[in-house]
Amino acid sequence: MSSSAIDADGDAPDLVCQLDNVQGIVDALTSVRWKRHQDAVLEISEHGVVLIVEESSCLQAKVYLQKELFVRYEYSAEGRPRFGVSLGLFVDCLNTFSVPGNSTSIEIRYPGPDMQLLLKSVDSLDACIYAEVRTRIPDTISWDYNFEPAGSTPLSFTVKSAALKEVIDDLEWPGSSIKITLQPVPPSVTFRGEGHGDLQIDFMYYANTDLLISFSCDRQISYRYKYKFLRATTSNIPGSVIRDNRGSKLTIGGGGMLKVQHLVSVARPSTSHTHIDSAGYQQPSRIAYIEFFVKPEVDDNTVND
């Protein structure tokens, strides 16, 4: 849709933004795509775009695309408009714009004349790709998981992303539910799966500081989480995150709610191929933040305090 056609209505759209790294955004969104058909809610604000997906009131994921990730970000709505899209369709659609080995710039606009999300490539005058994604009015259910700290000292640890994925993949065979235990003495994190068999994986903070990058815990705590929800937090994290292997942060909040955070680099395409910073340094503005919230299983045996 051209700008003149929109302006004729007298209203500026809520959002007009432009991206120069579609693949990075596709990676970020793919990491929360744990099944084929998923409804997502997009919320736009002056700070950026947040995409939220949820399952069975037990698992929620958010992808934060801050406005710094965009080459251009013009927000002119009142309040924070929200709309629903099919995540799979949205990712497939974005993927169409991403041409390997080519930097592709796209413009995203919301809303279109029929409340669609409008996308178009802006690289070339003589070849143009465009898309119109139908949006829905999102469900009115509460999307907020109210993650609260569990106490004055945060209960958290940061582990190399590849190691975390490996641990969770390994826990597949015992299946069912996974108990995560944090204890201060000796400072360690334990993943234990009990199902068809038992499997326990320990991260000792002093023994593997290169795996367990940071650790914070003032008392022993343990909660059980359903394996399929835990798996969703790492099953689709993109290869680039594993290669960067920065670290994923896990925090246990009030009531045992588990928060898993990943960082996905949305680097400028021009630098990503020819030169990769050996220190893995990225400008903070070129990072998409991904958060998963997993509710614990209700379990009488949970050892608490």
Added chain:
Amino acid sequence: MKFKAYITDHGVNLLEKRFLPALDKMGKTCHLYLTRDHTFFLHNLLNGDGIQSIAQFKKESLFEEYRISSQNDDKIAFSIDLSLLHRALRSILNIYVEFSGHGGGGGVGGVAAASNNRIQIKLVKKLPAHSQQAMPFLTFETKGYKSAVIQDVPISKPLSRADMAELQSVLDTAQEMPRTLVRLKDMNQIEQFVDRMKHVGEVINVSISKYGDLHLQISTSLITLGAEFRKLLVLGEQAAEVLNGGNLSAQTRTQMAIQRGDAMMVQVSVKHFFKSLQCHLAKPDCAFYGISSHGSCLTVIFQFFVPGTRQTDKSISLHCRLPVLDPGSN
């Protein structure tokens, strides 16, 4: 009914590396149609609603010492399984190259000719094992350093006079040119795009304008995804583009062009469209897209250059015709 020839090295390359892989994607079996001057590989000409593909070679581009005779004006046609044909040719080639390599390590080139080793192709009738009835085969034969190899590819009975006449008449219709053709040079771009968009829907709208726009669009109740290639070279009927068209959206521009009669739009199956792109395996140098005059099919014509030049190689031609879906059927 007799057919016997030797496949040239150029012919082997064309078939084994380029055309058979491409044609195999069009469909498992095709008609092989041999005339005094040409060889055709024809898909879906006699049966039905699939994508038609027509590959045509002058006999000199594939064969030498070409001999054909039949009571039907020296024409022979039969259907053949392309993957079997491809396998037989590869097997023959292994032995052939081995021999040629021994002759001086020069590969498939002149060495083979010097050593007088060639690949013979002929039609035979043979009695297969455990059978009382002779069956027709297309047979390849060559010799290696220590061995000789014969590959028999089973084929259908030759087409009857009546079927052949029908094949010829459909072929004549299929050679009809659209009034306007637009040229796409960067075929990778369209291939990547359709490869990604084929998950989205099953029907693709294709519109072609007389001023060189090719517009592809897949539209479902949830999403509309499109690509527009503009200012392409136009062959045939042309029109001047309306001023200020550049400010409009692709959809609006296309709609206006259709209303003015400067563009045509058809719907074809995404599956067929994707198949037609598999012709890129035959390594054409560019592609022309056009819609037949009554909008009955989408025609894609692939152009091949004489190697190292920008001149069309007229001894090879390949084009596809994609059946148009009835707009009411959706």
